[in-house]
Amino acid sequence: MIPVSYYILLSAILFTIGAVCVLIRRNAIIIFMGIELMLNAANLAFVAFANQHQEISGQIFVFFVITVAAAEVAVGLALIVTIFRSKRSIDVDQLSSLKG
């Protein structure tokens, strides 16, 4: 038997690593992986609370999060491929065309 706060702490650590990954990496694909890591950390918290309250809705919500993540990855990777075609690079620091 493990206290619910341990799972929440683990979820917080994973979320922070994902956020730092989004902030410090320059490769657009790895930034996307950081977003996936954050979504996954939130899912872990959802499932832990679903178990605590014995309420299946928390697990249903994780399904919706997974679906949104799948849609996001499909569109995001298509965007990356398109950007790579025109710029020949996926370094986010070089994508400064909209800079004012």
Place this chain on the structure above:
Amino acid sequence: MTADLIIFLILALVAVGAALGLLFSRNAVYAALFLVLNFITVAVFYLLLNAPFLAMAQVTIYAGAIMILFLFVIMLLGTKKLKTRGENHWQRRLAIGLGVVLLGELVTLFFIKGQRGTLLGDIGSKFGGPESIGIELFNQYLLPFEITSILLLVAMIGAIVLTKDN
């Protein structure tokens, strides 16, 4: 220390280690494989938390489909290592500092509150199985389910339109 706690700690160590591997690996393929390891560890956590159906969905959709898509795009764009310029860039230091602050806040909350919360464990084999999830999904959450299908259709069309050659 009970056996449950030891299993939890080992799995948590693997999950955090894989996440750090994602954060620091130079090669995008290694990063993707670290993320797969992290997803599979989280799936084992789902099994411990009475969510067997969700654990299997996690392995097939996340570790399977989504990460294959990632690896496919990495292979498509080439696996050359991106040059690491600006090692001591101020943005990088600021980001790490802010990350430490965020983690510090969360951990402080955890220790100050001192509440360990309810003990989680096995709560009946019916909970989290395909049957209970299906009943809840198609009764209570039918409309969100249908909206999700429209979202997937839009994402599919969007991906095709974006990558279409002019």
